[in-house]
Amino acid sequence: MSLRRLYSTVNNAEIAHFSKLSAHWWDEHGEFAFLHKMNPARVQFIQQKLKEIHHDDHPGTPAPSNSLKGLDALDIGCGGGLLSESLARLGANTLGIDASESNISIASHHASHDPKLSRSLEYQHTTSESLLDHPKRYDIVCSMEVLEHVNNPALFLDTCAQLVKPGGHLFLSTIARTPLSDFLTIFLAEHVLRKVTVGTHTHSKFINSTELVSFFQKYPRSKPKTESGSSSGELSTSPSDTDTVPWISPHSPANEPMRTQAEIRGLIYNPLQANWYLAPRGAWAAAECNYLFWVRKPLV
């Protein structure tokens, strides 16, 4: 059981690839410069959504200035810990996990320099599936730029979803499978500009936002378990036996889910300022390349 879980979604070749690059995680001008610059926009999105939901849940009460404070956060595929550190600094009790041991040692080492992080940040070399063996569930589960690197996206999403507390939040970021993303993230970033090591991305593994929405429109499913994962691209919903209310209403359009259930926001890179921006809500074609996805687990 645990073996199945350990290796079911982790792609060994991908792990080897990132382990090789792990020393560069904290080089702000190097291989992961794009991610360093993307990080503030991710955090901004997380904070916006938490604030917004707080407002919906408790109308009339002012939202706390720091919406992450005291929450339990899980960062799956934390890499060097770029997001984990930010979450921990904002007061979330953060656990960062990664299937690459060298990533975890880089992340731990880096965090150890910072006296502010030791209280709220922890790293483990493990997989999301292994965490299911433990009872702990999280207010926020994040998995940034991971989905496009896993073996079985449906099973991975299912695992992520199970780790979320009822009423909690799942944040993902990934890349849409479009001609634009092929051009920008693979042709330009890897082959022309050489900003990202060749082979970092595989276009066929990219996932469109509509596919994520339709996954959660059918999630959780109450039909019996199927062991085999589907091939990449086509997401089939994996089972969960606890609850049956779908996370996203099945009737909402896939490109525009209900605001209180899910949201897709584009991440736009401005090459002149060398920085990432959160696209305005509902911006046209914003989710054609890099995008953020948020979905909330129903309270019941």
Add this chain to the structure above:
Amino acid sequence: MLLVPSSTSRICCVVAKNHSKLFLKPTRRLSTPSGSGHEECDVVIVGGGPAGLALASALGSSQVVRENLRVALVEGGDLSKLRDWSPKSGAFSNRVSSLTNASQAFLQGVGAWDFVDAERTAPIEEMQVWDGISDARINFVAEDLGLTSEDGMARLTENFNLQRALLRHLNTFPQVELIDKTRVQTIVRDADDRGGWPLVQLDNGRTLRTRLLVGADGFNSPVRSYAQIPSFGWSYDTQAIVATLIHEPRGAFQSPNTTAYQRFLPTGPIAFLPLSATSSSLVWSTKPGLASALLASDPSVLAGLINAAFRLPEISLRYLHNRILQGHASGQVLTPAEIREEIFWREQSHSIDAHSAYSSSHAVAAIDAQGEQADAIEGKRFNNAGIPPEDAELFPPLVTSLLPGTVASFPLRFNHTETYIGEGSGSRTVLVGDAAHTVHPLAGQGLNLGLADVECLAKCIENALQQGGDIGSYTALMPYAQERYLKNHTVMSAIDKLHKIYTSTAEPVVWARSVGVEVLNELDTVKAALMLTAGAKQNQYNRNGASGEQQRPDAAMWEAAAKGVESVVAANNTVKVLGRGLAGMVGMGLYNLLKESGYAPPSTPSATSTNDRHANGSSNDSNGSVPPDSTQPRK
């Protein structure tokens, strides 16, 4: 003061296997000096000058910063002396700055401006700027820029007044630790396996390990050396003489002393900045040789030469300055009587009537009679009683004496670092103010650039903090450099070019200036520069602004100013052929740029309100023989 609580590590999650190294060890008490011999800080500011204190103030005034960051400021001097600074009323310090409206708005936003003693500040409501050779002149008033005269274009403030205000403001934020009477001994880099954070070793034995080290430590910045940030620049071969000037109040029929005057002499600009009805501040940039001769002179001789420097034709000034230099070299220093005689003689040779505004020799006589007893002059009005001479307001009030102990000088230079953010082995460092850039004081921009840096950096730190960023990281600091570097560089280049064009002795430039052809052009440029000194009102620069972010048109304006000067330089070879047509064209182009930025006054682009009067006479000036007609009184 320990703001970082000791970290009793909370092992929260259960999974024991594959625990990382960090959590196997019991966590050190990182914040105490006992453990590793140092204290943990988030921001260490080196330097308690206006920029450093303003940054501490801005950070202290931010709630999110106060709650999350431990901020310390290290200063070698005694800050309590500054905090308790209590000067006699009317006795002004010689170190003053003209704070633009943007700088004032920043200080108001932070909450520090309330602590400034407003009685000791003075608005500049009008500026008179003229060319030392052609006498072509521009003047503009606050209303032209859409400002009320109450706001003025800028506000002259003693640096001590500002620093004291910042310190009093900081008193309300005990979270910001001020470590004064303490010098930074060395700055070293912490071990690589501890992240290589800067370790600031103080001469009192304390060591601060800091997430971010801010160099607000002036031109010879130790932080800059630690960060190994190269800088480039040059000395101007110019010395600035500063002094507090005592003069009679303006007469009953004149406007109050709220006009700033600046004359661009070939040796450098001389500026008169009003502080009160009877006090003003001098900034006289001139050649080092002349500066030391002037500084060695009797104060009343210097006062006489200051009056003359604003009034006499350039040719006579050159003569007077040579006399001073000769006297200084030979050891036979000119007496007040001798200098009065010299000035009187020069005035006569230019047919300047003793009652005209262009005459200053009678003031020297008064100085001679009074010696240094400025206070005793009370009631003895030699210039301002009754109807003032025509054109009296073209010149500053006649200086009667210099406030003892305020005459000083310092060398001028241009300096700009290659970057503001340290990288590699100098990472987690950032520079603000003079540590990053020094500039000629002719446009009064030095401190304003520093305050704009500080405003931007504080905002940048706050933003990074709100997004969970590491405020010492390059990613967090990058927006600061992106916003400030080019803006500063544009302003600095424009000021540098202004200085160069006015002190140029290159033949075509002098020729162009002397016949007044290029003057329109140049003065438009000066005008653009000085408008920026004035700055705009807060609400004015939202005009073309995007939502949220305040749009400062400063950079665009300075670019316009710089382009203007560049056109002059480029045009020098062709200007003889093209003549006035070209000058008008370039001037018009600049005017349009100004108009686009919403700055141009509604009047015509011809900046020279009094130029017509001077133009005919000025062409003779380069020959050095005949004084221009225009300087003759028209009585």
